[in-house]
Amino acid sequence: MEKPCSEDLPPSKERSHLANSAGMFLRSTNREKDGKKHRYFSVVENRRVSNGGVVQRTVLYLGEINDTQEAAWRKSLEVFDEGRAESSTMSLFPDDRELPADELNAVQLKVHEMELRRPRCFGNCWLACEMWHQLRLDEFWKERLPEGREQVGWNKVLQLLVVNRLIDPGSEFRLHRQWFDQSAMDELLGTDFAVAGKDRLYRCLDKILKHKDKMFQHLTERWNDLFRAQFDVLLFDLTSTYFEGAAEGIEKARYGYSRDKRPDCLQVVIALVVTPDGFPLAYEVMNGNTSEKTTLRGFLKKIEDKYGKADRMWVMDRGIPTEEILKEMRESEQKVYYLVGTPRSRIGKTEQKWLALPWHKVRESVDVKLWEDDGEIYVLAKSEGRREKEKAIRRRKLVRLIKTLRAMRRSLPTRDQLMMRLGEAKGKAGSSYRFMEITIPKNDETVTKESFRFKLNKEKLRATELRDGHYLLRSNLSAGDPSVLWERYVQLTEIEAAFRVLKSELEIRPIYHRIEARVEAHIMVAFLAYCLMVTLNKRLEALAPGLKGKAVLEKLSTIQMLDVLIPTTDGRTLEMRHYTQPEKDQKLILEKLNMKLPKQPPPRIRAQHLAAQVVNL
Numbered sequence: 001m002e003k004p005c006s007e008d009l010p011p012s013k014e015r016s017h018l019a020n021s022a023g024m025f026l027r028s029t030n031r032e033k034d035g036k037k038h039r040y041f042s043v044v045e046n047r048r049v050s051n052g053g054v055v056q057r058t059v060l061y062l063g064e065i066n067d068t069q070e071a072a073w074r075k076s077l078e079v080f081d082e083g084r085a086e087s088s089t090m091s092l093f094p095d096d097r098e099l100p101a102d103e104l105n106a107v108q109l110k111v112h113e114m115e116l117r118r119p120r121c122f123g124n125c126w127l128a129c130e131m132w133h134q135l136r137l138d139e140f141w142k143e144r145l146p147e148g149r150e151q152v153g154w155n156k157v158l159q160l161l162v163v164n165r166l167i168d169p170g171s172e173f174r175l176h177r178q179w180f181d182q183s184a185m186d187e188l189l190g191t192d193f194a195v196a197g198k199d200r201l202y203r204c205l206d207k208i209l210k211h212k213d214k215m216f217q218h219l220t221e222r223w224n225d226l227f228r229a230q231f232d233v234l235l236f237d238l239t240s241t242y243f244e245g246a247a248e249g250i251e252k253a254r255y256g257y258s259r260d261k262r263p264d265c266l267q268v269v270i271a272l273v274v275t276p277d278g279f280p281l282a283y284e285v286m287n288g289n290t291s292e293k294t295t296l297r298g299f300l301k302k303i304e305d306k307y308g309k310a311d312r313m314w315v316m317d318r319g320i321p322t323e324e325i326l327k328e329m330r331e332s333e334q335k336v337y338y339l340v341g342t343p344r345s346r347i348g349k350t351e352q353k354w355l356a357l358p359w360h361k362v363r364e365s366v367d368v369k370l371w372e373d374d375g376e377i378y379v380l381a382k383s384e385g386r387r388e389k390e391k392a393i394r395r396r397k398l399v400r401l402i403k404t405l406r407a408m409r410r411s412l413p414t415r416d417q418l419m420m421r422l423g424e425a426k427g428k429a430g431s432s433y434r435f436m437e438i439t440i441p442k443n444d445e446t447v448t449k450e451s452f453r454f455k456l457n458k459e460k461l462r463a464t465e466l467r468d469g470h471y472l473l474r475s476n477l478s479a480g481d482p483s484v485l486w487e488r489y490v491q492l493t494e495i496e497a498a499f500r501v502l503k504s505e506l507e508i509r510p511i512y513h514r515i516e517a518r519v520e521a522h523i524m525v526a527f528l529a530y531c532l533m534v535t536l537n538k539r540l541e542a543l544a545p546g547l548k549g550k551a552v553l554e555k556l557s558t559i560q561m562l563d564v565l566i567p568t569t570d571g572r573t574l575e576m577r578h579y580t581q582p583e584k585d586q587k588l589i590l591e592k593l594n595m596k597l598p599k600q601p602p603p604r605i606r607a608q609h610l611a612a613q614v615v616n617l
Contacts, residue, residue: 003517005046015494026043026044026192027031027041027042027043028040028043028112029041029110032568039094040062040063041062042058042059043059043062043564045058048235049268051177053441057581058563058581059580059581060116060562060578060580061560061581062564071218072330078526089227090104090105090107090395091105091106091107092106092107092109095108095109095111104589107568108568108570109567109573109574113566114564114565114566115565116562116565117561117563118181118560118562118563119560119561119562120183120184120561121167121182121183121222121557121560121561122184122187122561123559123560123582123586123597124554124560125163125183125184125551125558126184126188126555126597126598127189127552127555128166128532128554129159129163129188130595131535131536132162132163132532134226135222135531135532135535136218136222137159137218137528138155138159138589140157140218141158141442145208148418151194151199152195153189154204154207156189156191156195157195157200158176160189160195160201161204162528162529163527163532164531165507165525165529166529166532166533167183167447168527169505169506172198172201172202175196176196176198176201180195182287183250184560184579186233187601190574191265192237195310199522200497202518205521205525206521208525209517209521209524212524213306215534216281216595218229219280219307219531220279223279223535227277227280227538229277231312232279232311232313233275233312233313233491234273234275234281234312234481235275235276235301235315235316236271236272236296236314236315236320236551237271237316237320237493237495237496237499238259238271238320239269239502239510240257240259240267240268241290241510242258242260242265242267243267243511243512243515244265244510244512245512247266248514249514249515249516250266250515251287251517252269252285252287252516252519253267253268253288253426254285254287254288255267255288255289256288256289258285258289260503265510268288270283270285270496271283271284271286271295271299272495273274273303274490277538278494278498278538280498280530280531281297281303282308283527284299284302285519285523289603290440291318293322296325297325300329302313305451309334311335311337311339312336313338313477314329314339315339315340315474315491315492316339316344316492317340317341318340318343319342320445321338324448326338326476329476337475337476338475339472339473339488339525341472342473342474344470346518347380347467347472347491347509350378350380351369353373354369354378357369358606359382360482362482362483362486363483364379365383365384365385366486367381368381368382368483370482373493375476376473376474376475377473377476378473379473379486380481381470381471381472381473381486381489383469383471386471387461387468387469389411390469391468394465394468395432397428397429397430398436401429401432402424402456404421404425405425405436405438405454408422408452409449409452411446412448412452413444413447414447414448415440415447417492418440418441419421420439422440435461437456437457438453439453439454440452440453442469445581471486471591473489498530501533502526502530502593505533506529506530507545508522508525508526533549533550540552543592543594544589544592544593555585556585556589557585558580558583559580559582560579561577562580563576563577564576564578567604572605572606572607573605573606573607574603574605575603575604575605575606576604577601578600579600580595
């Protein structure tokens with residue numbers, strides 16, 4: 001252990017270096033109050049700044065340790081004595097002061113031998129657990145996963161899985177081997193490493209799937225209570241997520257249209273329903289080769305069975321509903337309203353019906369035309385902002401494609417190599433590829449600058465750009481306000497954002513599980529983590545506009561928990577688990593959220609050999 005350095009400091013600013021803690025030292029500050037002397041201890045960190053100077057930051061505030069024999073104002077702590085397995089009140093004194101003669105349960109601490117061990121994330125884990133409690137998921141799962149003979153309740157295991165998926169997503173094995181020890185979840189869950197047992201994590205996945213429908217209803221009620229969420233408009237869309245490996249024995253794993261650009265992998269399709277405010281209402285996992293057009297009817301019935309019949313509007317992208325289903329929605333006894341996009345080609349086909357109609361401005365950069373046809377309302381919307389965005393994206397792809405084609409003409413590869421490179425270029429260019437007129441050599445012809453030529457079809461590009469930013473919507477909502485219909489359709493970005501978070505931030509893909517029930521449970525855990533993120537975002541939206549949940553979790557992750565170990569003169573060790581003091585910006589975030597960090601955990605005292613075993617686990 002590194003010995004403390006003696007320095008010429010004023011009596012009120014005594015310092016000692018901490019073993020194994022570079023740049024940190026123990027500071028004791030003497031103060032006199034009401035004629036009595038008090039000494040307060042804190043751990044301070046030196047930080048070097050850009051100008052070469054050093055600033056100090058208080059990492060841990062340990063509070064007052066008795067420094068006098070005046071029994072009238074001694075500070076006592078409730079300490080759990082692990083040797084006796086009971087809590088008792090102890091008075092703590094530094095070892096450079098004598099114990100009061102009348103103090104029966106006092107301990108002298110070797111404060112200059114204090115050590116800091118096992119720094120781990122606390123702030124982000126605590127905030128995630130707070131969102132779990134606000135949604136009352138602890139109550140919901142405790143009721144459905146009751147405690148049995150297991151060492152740890154299954155509801156705590158599930159909470160660990162969801163918080164890990166939200167903060168640092170990875171496999172259950174990684175959670176077991178690495179992440180749990182790097183987090184303060186043991187303190188937050190009130191348990192030990194048993195909660196992160198590898199087999200226990202997998203077995204928990206086997207227990208949750210049957211409660212999915214009840215979970216949807218519970219979350220809907222909580223969002224209604226917390227945010228007055230409305231469920232009269234629902235956004236519906238599908239995505240896919242793929243497997244690594246053969247996925248043998250998983251019935252739903254099929255080859256199909258991959259939205260992840262991985263047609264070489266087996267996949268499952270996920271259908272999701274969210275509100276325009278981003279609250280996920282339900283999801284379903286389907287076969288990987290499921291066609292979009294076959295999913296809507298089942299979901300209409302599913303939502304109706306769960307939440308009853310009501311005047312709801314379903315907002316969908318083109319390709320999901322068939323004409324048959326739209327007719328059923330129009331003619332059903334309890335009319336079901338819809339708003340759906342149409343293919344761009346239909347804009348030209350309906351040109352005679354809207355060409356002479358005037359444009360109406362509904363927003364600063366959005367104009368619409370409205371007409372009725374065969375019991376439906378059609379809205380042609382023109383958005384200048386989206387028009388410029390679509391043009392910019394297409395032109396970037398075309399510039400990249402032209403550079404690639406020019407490089408091919410310079411290198412003049414073999415015909416087989418040329419065809420392979422063209423296929424790769426087509427995949428990257430997407431629909432922009434159709435604006436290039438490419439002449440390629442015949443099967444028995446050599447690739448030359450004459451046999452391999454290309455040019456941009458400017459007229460075709462110009463005609464397409466005239467339709468950029470135009471959207472044709474159709475609805476059976478009579479007398480619909482065109483501005484409202486446009487805004488509803490644009491809100492489909494909420495469901496796209498949900499898929500983006502699930503895939504990128506919560507890493508729902510790829511799937512490695514080899515048991516079908518665990519595949520769906522893996523998706524369910526990611527769904528729960530997304531629900532925590534949505535809840536945090538909605539709180540921030542109301543209390544701290546401009547902040548996002550992901551950024552807040554990252555900011556609070558620097559609030560760490562440390563094990564503070566102080567040897568006693570009688571051969572034991574006082575262990576205090578303390579989280580570090582929040583910075584100014586972290587305090588501001590907590591104030592905006594109207595939340596306070598919990599009290600520091602109570603200290604424990606144990607025999608030194610037991611303390612060493614616990615710390616070295």
